[in-house]
Amino acid sequence: xxxxxxxxxxxxxxxxxxxxxxxxxxxxxxxxxxxxxxxxxxxxxxxxxxxxxxxxxxxxxxxxxxxxxxxxxxxxxxxxxxxxxxxxxxxxxxxxxxxxxxxxxxxxxxxxxxxxxxxxxxxxxxxxxxxxxxxxxxxxxxxxxxxxxxxxxxxxxxxxxxxxxxxxxxxxxxxxxxxxxxxxxxxxxxxxxxxxxxxxxxxxxxxxxxxxxxxxxxxxxxxxxxxxxxxxxxxxxxxxxxxxxxxxxxxxxxxxxxxxxxxxxxxxxxxxxxxxxxxxxxxxxxxxxxxxxxxxxxxxxxxxxxxxxx
Amino acid sequence: xxxxxxxxxxxxxxxxxxxxxxxxxxxxxxxxxxxxxxxxxxxxxxxxxxxxxxxxxxxxxxxxxxxxxxxxxxxxxxxxxxxxxxxxxxxxxxxxxxxxxxxxxxxxxxxxxxxxxxxxxxxxxxxxxxxxxxxxxxxxxxxxxxxxxxxxxxxxxxxxxxxxxxxxxxxxxxxxxxxxxxxxxxxxxxxxxxxxxxxxxxxxxxxxxxxxxxxxxxxxxxxxxxxxxxxxxxxxxxxxxxxxxxxxxxxxxxxxxxxxxxxxxxxxxxxxxxxxxxxxxxxxxxxxxxxxxxxxxxxxxxxxxxxxxxxxxxxxxxxxxxxxxxxxxxxxxxxxxxxxxxxxxxxxxxxxxxxxxxxxxxxxxxxxxxxxxxxxxx
Ligand SMILES: Nc1ncnc2c1ncn2[C@@H]1O[C@H](COP(=O)(O)OP(=O)(O)OP(=O)(O)O)[C@@H](O)[C@H]1O
Ligand SMILES: [Mg+2]
Numbered sequence: 001x002x003x004x005x006x007x008x009x010x011x012x013x014x015x016x017x018x019x020x021x022x023x024x025x026x027x028x029x030x031x032x033x034x035x036x037x038x039x040x041x042x043x044x045x046x047x048x049x050x051x052x053x054x055x056x057x058x059x060x061x062x063x064x065x066x067x068x069x070x071x072x073x074x075x076x077x078x079x080x081x082x083x084x085x086x087x088x089x090x091x092x093x094x095x096x097x098x099x100x101x102x103x104x105x106x107x108x109x110x111x112x113x114x115x116x117x118x119x120x121x122x123x124x125x126x127x128x129x130x131x132x133x134x135x136x137x138x139x140x141x142x143x144x145x146x147x148x149x150x151x152x153x154x155x156x157x158x159x160x161x162x163x164x165x166x167x168x169x170x171x172x173x174x175x176x177x178x179x180x181x182x183x184x185x186x187x188x189x190x191x192x193x194x195x196x197x198x199x200x201x202x203x204x205x206x207x208x209x210x211x212x213x214x215x216x217x218x219x220x221x222x223x224x225x226x227x228x229x230x231x232x233x234x235x236x237x238x239x240x241x242x243x244x245x246x247x248x249x250x251x252x253x254x255x256x257x258x259x260x261x262x263x264x265x266x267x268x269x270x271x272x273x274x275x276x277x278x279x280x281x282x283x284x285x286x287x288x289x290x291x292x293x294x295x296x297x298x299x300x301x302x303x304x305x306x307x308x309x310x
Numbered sequence: 311x312x313x314x315x316x317x318x319x320x321x322x323x324x325x326x327x328x329x330x331x332x333x334x335x336x337x338x339x340x341x342x343x344x345x346x347x348x349x350x351x352x353x354x355x356x357x358x359x360x361x362x363x364x365x366x367x368x369x370x371x372x373x374x375x376x377x378x379x380x381x382x383x384x385x386x387x388x389x390x391x392x393x394x395x396x397x398x399x400x401x402x403x404x405x406x407x408x409x410x411x412x413x414x415x416x417x418x419x420x421x422x423x424x425x426x427x428x429x430x431x432x433x434x435x436x437x438x439x440x441x442x443x444x445x446x447x448x449x450x451x452x453x454x455x456x457x458x459x460x461x462x463x464x465x466x467x468x469x470x471x472x473x474x475x476x477x478x479x480x481x482x483x484x485x486x487x488x489x490x491x492x493x494x495x496x497x498x499x500x501x502x503x504x505x506x507x508x509x510x511x512x513x514x515x516x517x518x519x520x521x522x523x524x525x526x527x528x529x530x531x532x533x534x535x536x537x538x539x540x541x542x543x544x545x546x547x548x549x550x551x552x553x554x555x556x557x558x559x560x561x562x563x564x565x566x567x568x569x570x571x572x573x574x575x576x577x578x579x580x581x582x583x584x585x586x587x588x589x590x591x592x593x594x595x596x597x598x599x600x601x602x603x604x605x606x607x608x609x610x611x612x613x614x615x616x617x618x619x620x621x622x623x624x625x626x627x628x629x630x631x632x633x634x635x636x637x638x639x640x641x642x643x644x645x646x647x648x649x650x651x652x653x654x655x656x657x658x659x660x661x662x663x664x665x666x667x668x669x670x671x672x673x674x675x676x677x678x679x680x681x682x683x684x685x686x687x688x
Contacts (some may be wrong), residue, residue: 031507056530058526078532081531081532082532086527090526091523092522092523092527093527094524096329096334096523101326105322105325105326107326109319109533110316111316111318111319111532131539196622240531
């Protein structure tokens with residue numbers, strides 16, 4: 001009955017935040033459903049971190065309103081903090097405390113019942129029980145991330161905000177990380193995660209792309225790609241870089257990227273693009289249409305944002 | 311639903327703070343190093359006995375006593391006779407220009423009045439800016455005077471000898487009428503060290519959280535500003551007491567400062583002073599963007615404290631505007647309390663007027679600090 005249309009975990013509108021004259025987040029709306037893994041992408045400095053901080057009460061929005069876990073983001077920040085786990089972009093646990101001390105501190109601050117048991121269980125799950133006395137500052141980047149994730153899950157939040165949790169983490173560890181995230185989501189945890197990796201974006205249930213503080217696209221991977229209405233060709237043949245130069249200077253072509261021995265060329269107007277190919281490419285070069293991938297779409301969205309908002 | 315102050319969260323912060331304090335070698339070194347260094351600098355440096363101090367004489371009574379006394383002074387290591395003066399005006403000039411540290415004036419009729427048993431005065435003008443130099447030299451002079459007179463009062467005048475001081479040495483100390491000396495300085499150091507470390511350590515402890523990014527994490531948890539602030543203050547109150555005890559012990563057992571009043575009373579009153587300084591530290595930390603700025607602000611506060619409180623220079627010798635400024639500073643009042651209790655044996659009634667200005671200062675500053683504490687990262 002209710003389950004058909006559950007209450008969204010995040011439901012915000014017009015969220016805006018400026019630093020001085022710079023608008024970091026510009027009228028963003030977002031709705032995230034329970035148990036969803038929601039990817040949040042955008043170029044450096046596009047306002048992802050700022051947006052996450054507003055969701056968990058670390059920053060007050062200049063404008064906009066909405067709810068997080070059904071609580072008002074402006075007036076009930078204190079209550080929201082109790083049920084949100086936030087993993088910051090930069091490691092923000094105490095480097096001069098040991099792994100165990102950090103977890104214990106977090107457990108105390110959240111008033112977790114049966115603290116000792118909870119901390120020990122977290123250490124076990126991390127596989128760090130043997131190294132519990134090691135200072136957090138001495139951990140490698142990947143282990144720090146694992147520790148941070150464990151710490152942000154300690155109080156069993158209903159919503160997990162992860163700010164680039166896998167930056168600088170090796171592929172195997174990243175895969176393990178995502179498996180854990182999917183397992184948690186299956187158990188009902190909602191996850192909002194920022195990333196710069198395309199493979200990670202594709203593992204999200206839904207995603208949003210922002211640039212210059214503005215929301216450029218939103219939906220499932222398929223929806224985002226379809227809505228972009230981007231046309232992409234693969235060009236094979238010799239002298240790729242020279243061809244890429246000439247193609248890029250044509251107005252009908254928004255991007256030309258080298259992939260191994262071929263070029264991926266995108267634009268919006270199929271016939272105009274083919275006209276350019278006939279004009280620019282040599283006889284030994286062939287072109288064939290291929291489906292656009294997420295990266296093509298994001299780059300073209302970023303270009304568009306640059307043209308419109310810069 | 312409102313969330314009030316939570317003892318659990320507060321205790322978590324206190325425990326964390328203690329662990330970090332133990333691990334942070336620099337802070338730890340500061341906590342013990344600053345008092346020790348200051349004790350050595352101020353306590354022992356001043357302790358060295360200066361010799362050959364430039365001394366001028368103004369002899370208005372040419373008698374055997376005068377000659378004998380001056381001879382004795384020449385023979386001693388402490389005084390170096392530089393000139394013989396002819397007028398009191400000249401004497402004052404010498405002191406003012408720093409050409410002589412002392413001027414001994416033997417007034418007219420000294421010998422006659424001495425022999426009549428009138429206990430005449432010998433006047434010693436002293437430049438007391440360097441109090442340690444002055445005090446030891448004056449002690450020597452008193453001794454010289456007694457021995458000279460004992461030697462010269464012979465035969466029928468022998469009866470004058472036994473009397474306590476046939477002549478009186480009157481000391482007129484300029485520039486430092488309170489004659490701050492080791493007795494004054496070592497107890498005063500307690501206030502100085504507490505000011506320095508309490509302000510700096512708290513300011514650093516909080517800005518460190520913002521600088522290292524841990525504040526972002528802390529603020530995303532349910533902790534409240536008051537819990538963080540108090541949680542950070544409590545460990546440092548303990549540190550303050552350790553420092554104070556260290557200095558108190560040094561004062562008593564190394565520098566032999568007599569302790570006239572009640573040490574427990576001092577320890578109780580000290581809490582007000584410690585809190586006042588911690589409050590400044592916290593307020594600085596809410597303004598500073600990084601640890602360097604916090605450090606600079608700490609020194610910005612420390613300098614007037616040490617200069618205008620009466621620690622370095624005698625309070626009554628300062629210009630009026632500086633005295634007014636000094637009255638605001640907690641250190642000024644604390645110095646009076648420490649010296650009052652330790653040296654003069656003051657009780658609660660005498661020190662009360664010095665306690666409330668510190669309390670007032672603490673409350674005012676703490677209000678600013680709590681108001682400015684950023685609950686968010688804005
Ligand atoms: N506290 C602040 N004061 C001033 N400007 C800020 C502050 N925080 C962020 N900004 C600015 O707001 C913009 C958005 O920053 P934000 O950190 O949200 O970007 P981001 O999308 O997280 O970038 P990245 O992918 O590099 O982490 C940037 O231009 C940044 O310089
Ligand atoms: Mg970011």
